Each structure stands twice: as C-alpha cells, then as structure tokens.
Amino acid sequence: MRSAVPLTDLVDSLPANVPFVGPEAIERRRGFVFKARLGANESGFGASPAAQAALKAALGEVAWYGDPEGFELRAALADHHGVPLDCVVLGPGIDGLLGTLVRLVTEPRTPVVTSAGAYPTFAYHVAGHGGALVRVPYRRDHQDLEALAAAAHSCAARLVYLCNPDNPTGTMHNARDVQSFLDGLPAQTLLILDEAYGEFAPLPTAPLFDAGEPRLVRLRTFSKVHGLAGLRIGYALAPEPIIAAINRIRDHFSVSRPAQTAALASLRDRAFVADIVARTAVGRAEYEALATDLGLRTIRSVTNFVAFDAGSSTRARALLLALEDRRVFVRMPTAAPLDRLIRVTVGTPKERAVFADALRDAWERA
Numbered sequence: 001m002r003s004a005v006p007l008t009d010l011v012d013s014l015p016a017n018v019p020f021v022g023p024e025a026i027e028r029r030r031g032f033v034f035k036a037r038l039g040a041n042e043s044g045f046g047a048s049p050a051a052q053a054a055l056k057a058a059l060g061e062v063a064w065y066g067d068p069e070g071f072e073l074r075a076a077l078a079d080h081h082g083v084p085l086d087c088v089v090l091g092p093g094i095d096g097l098l099g100t101l102v103r104l105v106t107e108p109r110t111p112v113v114t115s116a117g118a119y120p121t122f123a124y125h126v127a128g129h130g131g132a133l134v135r136v137p138y139r140r141d142h143q144d145l146e147a148l149a150a151a152a153h154s155c156a157a158r159l160v161y162l163c164n165p166d167n168p169t170g171t172m173h174n175a176r177d178v179q180s181f182l183d184g185l186p187a188q189t190l191l192i193l194d195e196a197y198g199e200f201a202p203l204p205t206a207p208l209f210d211a212g213e214p215r216l217v218r219l220r221t222f223s224k225v226h227g228l229a230g231l232r233i234g235y236a237l238a239p240e241p242i243i244a245a246i247n248r249i250r251d252h253f254s255v256s257r258p259a260q261t262a263a264l265a266s267l268r269d270r271a272f273v274a275d276i277v278a279r280t281a282v283g284r285a286e287y288e289a290l291a292t293d294l295g296l297r298t299i300r301s302v303t304n305f306v307a308f309d310a311g312s313s314t315r316a317r318a319l320l321l322a323l324e325d326r327r328v329f330v331r332m333p334t335a336a337p338l339d340r341l342i343r344v345t346v347g348t349p350k351e352r353a354v355f356a357d358a359l360r361d362a363w364e365r366a
C-alpha cells in the first residue's frame with residue numbers, strides 16, 4: 001500500500017525488502033516451533049556465565065540509559081586490541097554500524113562495491129541511501145580480492161565491503177592478503193572489514209591496526225562467539241576522524257546499559273571465548289564427517305557454520321525445504337554460484353544430532 005503522506009523520492013523508489021526473513025516468521029507461517037535453530041549463526045552455547053550474572057545485576061538499572069560514550073567497555077576494547085580509545089565506537093551490532101558507515105559516504109548514485117551473494121545487510125543499507133552497488137562474483141568460494149579491487153578502480157568506489165572470515169562461505173583471506181588488497185584500493189575508497197567471525201579464525205585476518213591508515217574500518221560483534229545477539233552490541237575500530245564522523249550522526253543511546261555491562265563481562269571471560277572456539281571446531285569436524293558420509297561436499301570453514309554443497313540451486317532449495325519440514329532452520333545464499341549451498345550453524349551436540357538425522361533423511365529421499 002502506498003503511503004498517504006509524501007515520502008522522499010529515494011524511500012518511495014525502494015522495493016519492499018528485508019535483508020533476512022526471521023525464523024519466527026517461518027514458525028508463524030508453518031504453525032510449528034523449530035527443533036534446531038541453525039540458520040542465523042547464533043551461538044547454541046549461549047552467553048558466558050559471567051555475562052549472565054552481569055546481566056542479572058544490570059536488571060536493577062534498566063530505568064537508566066546506557067553510557068552514551070560506552071566508556072568502560074570502549075576502554076577495555078581499546079586495551080584488548082591495542083588501539084587508542086578514540087579509535088573505538090560502540091553500536092547496536094554490526095548491522096547498525098553498517099547503516100551508519102554507509103550513511104557517512106553514500107549519497108544517491110555513490111558507487112559502492114561488494115561481492116555477489118555477500119552478507120545482504122550491507123547491500124540493504126546501500127540501497128537505503130541510494131548508492132549504486134557493483135557486485136563482484138565469488139571465485140572458488142572466496143571473495144575475489146583482485147576483482148573487487150579492479151571494480152573499485154573502474155567505478156571509483158567510495159566504499160568496499162569485505163567480510164573476513166566470510167559469511168556465507170566460511171572461508172578466509174589472511175591478514176597479509178587483506179593488507180595488499182587495502183594497499184591496492186583507490187585513495188578515496190573506505191574499506192569496511194566485517195569481522196563478525198574474527199574470533200573463530202585460526203590466523204590473523206585483518207591488517208595490524210594503524211591509526212594513520214585512513215581507509216580501514218574493522219567491525220566486530222558480541223553476537224557470535226560471545227552469544228549475545230539478542231542484546232545488540234558491536235563495535236568499530238577505525239582511525240579517529242572516521243570515529244569522530246560516526247559520532248556526528250550515530251544514535252547515542254542505541255546501545256543499552258545491560259548490553260554494555262554483559263559485553264564487558266564477556267570480553268573479560270577469555271577462557272569462555274577460547275572454550276566456545278574449541279567446541280565450535282569439534283562441531284565443524286562433525287559436520288564435515290557427516291557430509292563425507294552422505295557423499296556431500298562442504299567448504300572448509302573457519303567460522304561457526306559450515307556450507308554444505310547441494311550441487312545446484314534447485315537441489316539446495318529442495319534440501320532447505322526438506323530440512324524445514326523436519327523443523328530444522330538453516331539458510332541458503334541467494335546469488336549464483338553460492339546458491340548451491342546450504343549454510344548450517346554449528347549448534348550444541350543435541351542440535352547437531354537433530355540436524356544430522358534430518359539431513360540423512362532428507363538427502364536419502366531426494
């Protein structure tokens with residue numbers, strides 16, 4: 001339905017579109033509750049006991065806004081990453097920060113580069129600001145750094161998005177390759193490095209922080225390894241002028257007090273994070289063994305999910321629906337050549353067993 005009040009030309013021109021349909025919407029439509037929720041890369045292992053205790057204590061203060069400067073957590077993050085305090089800003093998850101960053105440099109028709117089939121929320125925000133998206137195909141299940149850089153030059157991109165480690169493939173580029181990629185980008189191009197899965201990677205995936213490098217923004221979140229997705233908290237590491245620019249337009253109260261408190265407790269619980277990384281690796285190996293057993297290929301992943309290769313888009317779609325019928329929630333990328341994949345989060349051992357039964361049954365019938 002059209003709005004009775006006039007909208008901006010830009011908003012008026014946008015299609016009805018959401019980056020993701022939530023599992024809750026599928027549950028409402030189908031009239032059931034999922035037995036295994038493995039489609040959004042949430043942590044099946046939950047939050048650290050320290051974070052949960054901090055959260056309980058913070059309940060007494062929910063009448064208060066969070067510290068708009070997020071000072072205590074930012075100081076801890078600056079220390080954790082060895083960067084100046086002025087180079088850290090909090091936001092309501094990476095998704096919220098992506099919107100703010102896109103807004104910093106994107107006007108109608110501003111050229112922006114991403115990969116075809118990459119994390120869709122970035123493209124969603126670019127569309128919302130009228131940017132002109134150039135999508136570069138994946139190459140051998142990796143984002144194609146050479147082609148991304150070439151595209152950035154040919155369209156004079158203001159913004160390039162790189163997810164590393166990558167979602168939806170689970171693959172990574174090492175820090176050295178990302179550094180050369182950055183070095184090869186045009187001088188006016190800002191590189192957004194989405195490190196939602198950074199903690200899971202076995203090797204460094206980002207260039208060493210250099211406060212003098214004006215073009216790199218690194219994004220991190222408490223949604224994945226820390227198991228705090230529902231609290232909505234993430235952060236950006238960037239040169240001070242970029243952080244100062246973000247501070248001019250961000251929503252200063254978007255990160256709640258409980259979120260800041262729980263995130264700080266979780267950041268300090270290093271043993272918890274190490275344990276989740278180890279348990280996730282066990283789950284990944286289990287998925288790989290399952291796939292081998294069924295004659296399915298997987299992409300070697302360094303994240304908390306594994307992409308199973310169904311061989312074609314039609315078969316992937318059928319498999320996704322067959323899993324859904326068995327009350328298992330997974331997702332699939334929508335762009336070729338990645339649309340032959342089913343992306344499955346590493347859940348708890350119990351969730352993995354539910355998935356394994358459902359996959360065996362679905363695959364054998366297909």
Ligand SMILES: *Cc1c(COP(=O)(O)O)cnc(C)c1O
Pocket residue numbers: 041092093094095096119163167194196220221222223224229232233234
């Ligand atoms: C999960 C995910 C996000 C979302 O992070 P939030 O901090 O929860 O907004 C962003 N980017 C990628 C690549 C993700 O997989």
